Amino acid sequence: MIKNILNLGDAALYCDFGKDVNRETNTQVIRYFKSIQKENIPSINNLSPSYNKLIISFDLKKTNFKDLKKLIENLNITNEDDLKNKKIEVPVCCDENFALDIVRLENKLNLKREKIYENFFSKEFFCYMTGFIAGMPFLGDLSKDMRAKRLETPRVRVPKGSVALTEQFANIYTFESPGGWNVIGNSPLRIFDGSKEESPNLISPGDIVLFKEISKNQYENYNE
């Protein structure tokens, strides 16, 4: 449930679902997100679900904080059964040319790369949110021994398709972008497709993601 609704500036509601980042809290956020989305409220411009927050930005010409807050507080929220989550397999090649930060991770985590990959590929990930750049999924949770901080100096260019880790999360760079996450491989799978206006994102909040290791040869001959 929403614990608290504040204003973020004069044209957004800042809905707080509690301090903790876990699947339970995030599932609540997603439930609200999907329920509000379904209502097609014309004064709402955008919904931004994240780990434990939902930001609702609106058109100040059509409504205001007080009125929209009341509307959201009185909304019927979908129950769990209505959420349709997908399971998606993402192929990853861990060739040395792609695994830009594997040596750094070996040192930081004090684990051999074989163990890092074994942990990574045996895990089922949950998509908490998408964004920062178009389609980028924030996936969790890595086990405690797999958690490393961001690079001290972020890269100016992280290659498109990079699969990277930081703290309890994994993500996939859908575009070449600046970034500071630890890159361990690269996926040939297209995660964001702007030509598909209905569903440009392959992975959406609430979805389950499994990574599958592929060889350099499979990577090069990959065909969706």
Add this chain to the structure above:
Amino acid sequence: MSKNYFQVIRAGINTTFQDEGRKNLYHVGIPFSGAMDKRNYLLSNKLVGNKINLPALEFAYQGPLLKYFGNKINIAITGDVNFRIKKKDITIDGNCYQSLNLEDGDEVDILSTNKSVYGYLAIGGQIDLKYQWSSCSTNTKAIIGANGGKKFENEQVINISKLNDHLVEKKLNYIHTKIENIRIIKGTNFDYFSDKGKKIFLEKEFVVSKLTDRMGMRLEGPKIENIIDTNIKSEGLIKGVIQVPADGNPIVMLSDHGTIGGYPKIGVVISADYDKLVQLSPGSRVKFKQVDLSSAENLFKLYDLETQNLISQIE
């Protein structure tokens, strides 16, 4: 190539097609985009007799040099812009906020924006552009929108699919006001900062840095000290949010901002002041002034009324 078109001889620094932007895509990771200075964008369309939300050219600092081929056409330029029209035998200094006629072979040379950043050029008719999610706005980072998601390049062409039926003669007496300060509402992490840090934010001057573009405006000044945590759990952003990362220098989110961020939010620029904010060029000094929510709402009503008045003066 259509019968009526512009040849881009010089692209300019950052020239893109923009309209009102695209809604309901933050959750996908796609920002609103759209014209940075909305009022000037709407006025440019009105001055050439277009529907006010048609796509127009947005340029920053130095604009494009365009050569026109085709039947007589209207254009209008808004903002604080120095430009020239080169006709066969004469070159004239152009005036902003009025409709102008171009004939086959004429050139428009947009030299610079004067003590500001953005200007707009509207074309009387429909530009042949691809809509993506009901908007033409170009977002060069996600490579979406008109022009293949890219900014203008030299030698490209702007095709006009339909000229307006009638040429118009319209003019607006527009007075540029000096920007005194930018009004803000306290952010959701205002209390992450020390009393001294809060005082600096609300009382000291900041300078707009060169690292400023359609995504964000970086400011430099006395450091704003954080006493709780320099990171928050990543969460959504909206335009106008002022984040303060560990180095203590504020960053204001602008129209092409990343949709998620993990730095504390010290404030949010009020909607009424956004058009003014984006026109602050690197080197400009800016001071923030705190207002409460109901004042911000009233100031927006005033801003909106002013815009409507300006539009109706062009009738």
